[in-house]
Amino acid sequence: xxxxxxxxxxxxxxxxxxxxxxxxxxxxxxxxxxxxxxxxxxxxxxxxxxxxxxxxxxxxxxxxxxxxxxxxxxxxxxxxxxxxxxxxxxxxxxxxxxxxxxxxxxxxxxxxxxxxxxxxxxxxxxxxxxxxxxxxxxxxxxxxxxxxxxxxxxxxxxxxxxxxxxxxxxxxxxxxxxxxxxxxxxxxxxxxxxxxxxxxxxxxxxxxxxxxxxxxxxxxx
Numbered sequence: 299x300x301x302x303x304x305x306x307x308x309x310x311x312x313x314x315x316x317x318x319x320x321x322x323x324x325x326x327x328x329x330x331x332x333x334x335x336x337x338x339x340x341x342x343x344x345x346x347x348x349x350x351x352x353x354x355x356x357x358x359x360x361x362x363x364x365x366x367x368x369x370x371x372x373x374x375x376x377x378x379x380x381x382x383x384x385x386x387x388x389x390x391x392x393x394x395x396x397x398x399x400x401x402x403x404x405x406x407x408x409x410x411x412x413x414x415x416x417x418x419x420x421x422x423x424x425x426x427x428x429x430x431x432x433x434x435x436x437x438x439x440x441x442x443x444x445x446x447x448x449x450x451x452x453x454x455x456x457x458x459x460x461x462x463x464x465x466x467x468x469x470x471x472x473x474x475x476x477x478x479x480x481x482x483x484x485x486x487x488x489x490x491x492x493x494x495x496x497x498x499x500x501x502x503x504x505x506x507x508x509x510x511x512x513x514x515x516x517x518x519x
Contacts, residue, residue: 341392343350344395345392345394346366346368346398347394347489348369348370349371350372350398350399351375351377351400351401351404352373353403353498354499355373357498362506363511363514369392371388376401377402380401381401385426393431395436396435396514398440399437402419402440403441405456406440406446407446407449413459415440416463419437421470423470427469433469435469437460437471439453439461439474439475441498442479443486443491443495444488444491447496457476459515473513474509475506475509478509490505
């Protein structure tokens with residue numbers, strides 16, 4: 299019996315090391331769907347690509363940016379490290395001229411420090427620029443939300459660190475969607491959120507679009 303239990307434990311370690319070593323493996327099905335979409339309807343090269351977590355996935359880019367053909371590669375619940383793990387499939391294969399990232403929200407909620415979030419973004423942009431040295435990268439600030447308001451001091455710290463990175467690199471842009479989402483008393487505006495208090499409703503996306511659109515309209519190289 300002991301030998302049998304030992305063999306089963308050893309087999310589990312042998313057959314599933316990728317799952318143990320790669321927490322991003324849970325996103326395989328989402329990545330496969332993107333690849334199927336790319337085969338059926340290949341998006342244009344040198345376009346504008348949005349990547350990140352559910353705030354990107356749930357965004358109707360065609361409604362906010364009509365006739366632009368922007369690429370949506372958001373997958374809900376993801377962290378910056380997940381976009382790094384699948385960088386080839388999500389970003390590099392499309393060779394975009396502009397990448398917009400929204401991630402970091404779930405990172406802080408999972409217990410990562412602001413320093414780690416900022417470092418992960420630095421790794422993301424370095425890996426993109428290693429392959430696409432002229433691609434612009436725009437970081438959409440971590441939003442203040444009703445559900446995660448108690449975490450916002452850490453989120454604001456991460457935002458500040460990433461904004462500093464962006465200010466030092468002409469290929470990076472920090473998009474401050476956080477400030478216009480706060481009301482007069484400095485707390486999140488309730489009318490910008492869905493019922494869960496975390497994700498955006500149409501009014502919330504309108505705020506984001508108002509901040510982001512001028513940067514995309516002027517990025518015509």
